[in-house]
Amino acid sequence: MRIVIKILVFVMFISGVLQWKAIDMSWENFRVIQVLHILSSVAILSLLVPFIYRHIRRYYFIKKVNSINGWALFALFVLLIASGFYLFLIGNRGGDMVGELSFNIHLYGSFLLIVLFISHAFFIDKKLIASVGLIFLINPQLSYSAQILSNIEVNSTRSYHSEDWTSSAKCKSCHSEIFKQWSNSNHKHMVGSNPYYMLMETLAGEVEGEGFRKWCMSCHNPSALLNGHDKTTHDMEGNFLRDEIFEKDAEKLSKDFKEQDNFRLEEGVSCVTCHRITDASSKGNASYTVTLERKKYAFEDSKAPLGHWFSEKLINSNPEAHKKSYMDPLYKESKYCASCHDESHPINGIAIVSTFKEWEKSEFNNPKDKSKHKSCIDCHMTNLKDAKLSPLRGTSTDGGVIKEDVKVHYFSGSNHFLAGLKDKKNEEQTIELLKSSAKLDVDVKDNILSVGVTNVGAGHHLPTGVADFRELWLDVDVKDRDGKVVFSSGKLKEDGNIEDGSRLFQKVFGDEEGKRVGLLFWRYKTLLSDTRIPAKERRVESYTLQRDVKYPLSVEVKLNFRIYPQWTTDAVKKVFPTLPNPPVIELMKIKKEFK
DSSP: OHHHHHHHHHHHHHHHHHTSGGGOOOHHHHHHHHHHHHHHHHHHHHHHHHHHHHHHIIIIIISOOOOHHHHHHHHHHHHHHHHHHHHHHTOOOBSOHHHHHHHHHHHHHHHHHHHHHHHHHHHHOGGGGGGGHHHHHTOOOOOOOOOOOOOOOOOTTOOOOGGGSOOHHHHTTTOHHHHHHHHTSTTTSSSTTOHHHHHHHHHHHHHHOGGGHHHHHHHHSHHHHHTTOSSOOOOEETTEEOOOTTOOTTHHHHHHHHHHTTSSOOOSSOHHHHHTEEEEOTTOSSOEEEOOOOOOOTTTTOOSHHHHHHHHHHHHHSTHHHHHHHOOGGGGSHHHHHHHHEEEOTTTOOEEEEHHHHHHTSTTOOTTOTTTOOOHHHHHSSOEETTEEOOOOBOSSTTBOOBSSOOOSSOOSSOHHHHHTTOHHHHHHHHHHHHTSEEEEEEEETTEEEEEEEEOSOSSOBSOSSGGGOEEEEEEEEEOTTSOEEEEEOOBOTTSSBOTTOOBOOEEEEOTTSOBOTTOGGGOOEEEEEOOBOTTOEEEEEEEOOTTOOSSEEEEEEEEEESSOHHHHHHHHTTOTTOOOOOOEEEEEEEEEEO
């Protein structure tokens, strides 16, 4: 038995020392040593507890030796055991005071234990050197410093296997609130559960050739593209097409992960897609570098429930390498978002979406003055309340460090509609952002009604994105002194489309012949009009009133927004009949009387 204890003590001692960050061991060796240390610790604990019991009984109760040094050693031993179990079962995620305390006890207590043991062993008897196992039992050095991974450029010609993509459902166990936000966001629902996208990709393939789908997939469905798929397919429930439009909290994804682990490929922009991007530029069309190669903990790829559980405990006990694998300073830079939010035609290079370049030229891009500078995530990943940025105090990791500004994953932008079909909180965040974007003013002079719209909040044009599909317009009513409507503009027709002559703020695409391209936005060759409002600029729309109107006049102006035109939704509903019509959102209203 003593030989077994000595072997286990030796293994535990070596495995503990090798985890010390000063050793700077390679990750592949570290992940094995970490498991070896924990298993040897558990094994030797089962042998040492009886040994300690017999040792105390022999020296304290029989020989009446009362060693203060010995009791201090025993007390420290118990503390190190308790801290070791806490670190393994609960972890040290950074926001738990007990976790921080356990880490420090475990780290610094092990050194103190060595001093006490040497003192105690020399004072009592050489035979007690066998109890050196007490030193090694709880001496895991948990502050391993992971190295920054090398960038590996991945393009559309390289394929991965579905199991290389860690399912976002796996992240849920430690990032439950962030997962919920993302699961109902438009980043999650960019493919099968986005009927507009599915129609557009299919149309692109039919009109331009199947290979053209890859242009769409590079940002909307990168995991499928990098796995070698040449088209996005509909998810099936048995032999039936699934209706995912109203699915909440990624229920199907969680179910798939539980039943099939990573085998079933995840749609949309997953956690690992964004958090394994290592470089990006504003060239657009998915101009990013992504690598799935990272430092994995032991049993992280295990398909057994026990393996999943054990790997989570290993991560929680020493999360440093995990954090570094999924975080990069790049993520705070606007060019990170630019890789997909700037878009150009893959053949002729004509810019279709220039959101980043619009921001780059705006007053919001002012890194020399931090009081004025706002990056993409400052607006689109900061919590909103009452149409104002209201940083959320909380944690991004369950039990993690309290942060004053948790970067929320609602990804508020303009598409409140699809997110709102799944979760009202997600929809509210986007509507709050939209309402913070503009300010109205109105005046009447010489029977000319002037309405000013100022882009006060958006760091890019208002609206931006594929602006041909965004409807931002003025809804105007003018009543005379008798309450009679003498002028109106911007009303919806019976078919749901905006009436002709309305004042819209949008970019209109035309083909080489000057005809509007409609759904085929990638065929844009000629800019027919662009009435959008750049950041911090004001656009004035004028209306001529009748010369004989009776004053005083009551003027009511609304700034309305609709994410998709009715004609676009009508086309999508032919394929997805369960899709409701997007509502009209009133961003601002002003009422004023003119005498």
